[in-house]
Amino acid sequence: xxxxxxxxxxxxxxxxxxxxxxxxxxxxxxxxxxxxxxxxxxxxxxxxxxxxxxxxxxxxxxxxxxxxxxxxxxxxxxxxxxxxxxxxxxxxxxxxxxxxxxxxxxxxxxxxxxxxxxxxxxxxxxxxxxxxxxxxxxxxxxxxxxxxxxxxxxxxxxxxxxxxxxxxxxxxxxxxxxxxxxxxxxxxxxxxxxxxxxxxxxxxxxxxxxxxxxxxxxxxxxxxxxxxxxxxxxxxxxxxxxxxxxxxxxxxxxxxxxxxxxxxxxxxxxxxxxxxxxxxxxxxxxxxxxxxxxxxxxxxxxxxxxxxxxxxxxxxxxxxxxxxxxxxxxxxxxxxxxxxxxxxxxxxxxxxxxxxxxxxxxxxxxxxxxxxxxxxxxxxxxxxxxxxxxxxxxxxxxxxxxxx
Numbered sequence: 315x316x317x318x319x320x321x322x323x324x325x326x327x328x329x330x331x332x333x334x335x336x337x338x339x340x341x342x343x344x345x346x347x348x349x350x351x352x353x354x355x356x357x358x359x360x361x362x363x364x365x366x367x368x369x370x371x372x373x374x375x376x377x378x379x380x381x382x383x384x385x386x387x388x389x390x391x392x393x394x395x396x397x398x399x400x401x402x403x404x405x406x407x408x409x410x411x412x413x414x415x416x417x418x419x420x421x422x423x424x425x426x427x428x429x430x431x432x433x434x435x436x437x438x439x440x441x442x443x444x445x446x447x448x449x450x451x452x453x454x455x456x457x458x459x460x461x462x463x464x465x466x467x468x469x470x471x472x473x474x475x476x477x478x479x480x481x482x483x484x485x486x487x488x489x490x491x492x493x494x495x496x497x498x499x500x501x502x503x504x505x506x507x508x509x510x511x512x513x514x515x516x517x518x519x520x521x522x523x524x525x526x527x528x529x530x531x532x533x534x535x536x537x538x539x540x541x542x543x544x545x546x547x548x549x550x551x552x553x554x555x556x557x558x559x560x561x562x563x564x565x566x567x568x569x570x571x572x573x574x575x576x577x578x579x580x581x582x583x584x585x586x587x588x589x590x591x592x593x594x595x596x597x598x599x600x601x602x603x604x605x606x607x608x609x610x611x612x613x614x615x616x617x618x619x620x621x622x623x624x625x626x627x628x629x630x631x632x633x634x635x636x637x638x639x640x641x642x643x644x645x646x647x648x649x650x651x652x653x654x655x656x657x658x659x660x661x662x663x664x665x666x667x668x669x670x671x672x673x674x675x676x677x678x679x680x681x682x683x684x685x686x687x688x689x690x691x692x693x694x695x696x697x698x699x700x701x702x703x704x705x706x707x708x709x710x711x712x713x714x715x716x717x718x
Contacts, residue, residue, distance in 0.1 A: 332596035333570040334587035337395045342578040352595035361390040363417045370600030370613045376417035398437040423455040443469040448499045462499045486515040492552040512536040524575040545607040558607040582607040591667035640715035648680040655704040662700045
C-alpha cells in the first residue's frame with residue numbers, strides 16, 4: 315500500500331504541482347476554483363470545486379470527486395461561470411456538464427471530442443467551437459445551434475456586448491494576434507499584439523486574455539523567458555496595452571498558475587497552487603487585485619487541514635507565532651503545545667517543500683531559528699514555512715520571510 319501511495323504521489327499531476335483553475339462567478343467577489351485536492355489513505359487522488367464570495371479570502375467546498383471517478387459520474391475538468399446566479403459549467407474529458415446550484419449538483423449535457431467552450435455574456439449563453447464550426451446555445455448547453463461554418467479563428471473569451479467574441483493565437487518567439495468579432499463570429503478583425511506585450515510562452519503557459527467589466531476592456535497575461543509573467547490592461551479592445559504587473563520568478567514545475575478577471579471593475583485574480591511538503595494535498599494561494607492587476611492581496615489555503623476531514627474534531631489546537639518576521643539573522647517561533655503531547659518536532663521547509671531544518675521541541679514553548687539548514691549552512695533569501703507535529707497531529711503551515 316505504501317508503494318502504491320508513493321506512486322500516486324509521484325503522479326500527482328505528473329509532478330509536484332497541484333493544478334488549479336479559476337473562473338469568475340455571476341456576482342462581484344464570487345470565484346470558483348477546481349483543483350487536484352488530496353490523496354487519501356488508500357492512494358486515491360481527489361478533485362474538488364471550491365467557491366468564494368469574498369474574493370478568495372474564504373472558501374467553501376461545493377463538489378468532490380475522484381480523479382478517476384466511477385463510470386457515468388462527472389470527471390472534473392475546466393469550470394466556467396455563467397451570467398446566471400448559481401450556474402456553472404464543467405467541460406473536459408470530452409464532456410459538458412452544467413450545475414444550477416453553485417456547483418453542488420450536476421447535469422450531463424453532451425459528449426463532444428476536441429471541443430472548446432466559452433461562456434458568460436447573457437444568461438444561459440455558451441459557445442462551442444468544434445470541427446472548425448462555431449455553435450451557440452441559449453439554454454445552458456441543452457441544445458446548440460450552428461452559427462458559423464468553417465471557422466478558422468480561435469475562441470478564447472466572450473466580450474461584454476451581445477455577439478462579441480475574442481480569440482487569441484500565435485507562436486512563441488514569432489508573434490501573437492488578437493481576433494475580435496462583434497457579429498457572433500461571422501467576421502473577425504485581426505489585431506496584432508506588440509512583441510513587448512506578448513511574445514513568449516513557458517512550458518504550456520501561453521498568453522491568455524480575459525474580458526473586463528466595461529466595453530472594450532481586456533486583460534492579457536503573458537509569460538516571458540526567465541519564467542515570470544506580466545499583466546497588461548486594455549480599454550480599446552486590445553489596440554493598446556498598459557503594463558500593470560510583473561511577477562517574480564515562478565518555477566512552473568512546482569507551481570500551477572491560473573487567472574481570470576472578475577465581475578467588479580478592476581478585479582483580477584491569480585491562483586498559484588502546489589503540493590504541500592508531504593506531497594499528499596494541495597496548497598492554494600489566491601492573489602486578488604482591485605486596481606486592474608497593479609497590486610494584490612494574497613489569501614493562503616492549506617486545503618488538507620481545512621477541508622479533508624483527515625484531521626478530525628479531536629485535533630488539538632496549536633497556537634504559534636514568529637517574531638520578527640521578516641527577519642535578517644534570526645527569528646523566534648513561539649507556540650503552545652497540547653497537554654500531554656509527545657514526540658513534538660518543529661520542521662522548516664523551503665518553497666519547494668524540501669525539509670531544511672528540524673527541531674525537537676518536547677516541553678518547550680519557543681524555538682529560535684538562525685536561518686541555517688541542518689548542516690549549518692545559511693539558506694538563501696526567500697520564503698520558508700514551518701509547522702509543528704506531535705504524535706499523529708500537525709499544525710497548519712506558517713510563512714517566514716528570511717532576508718539577509
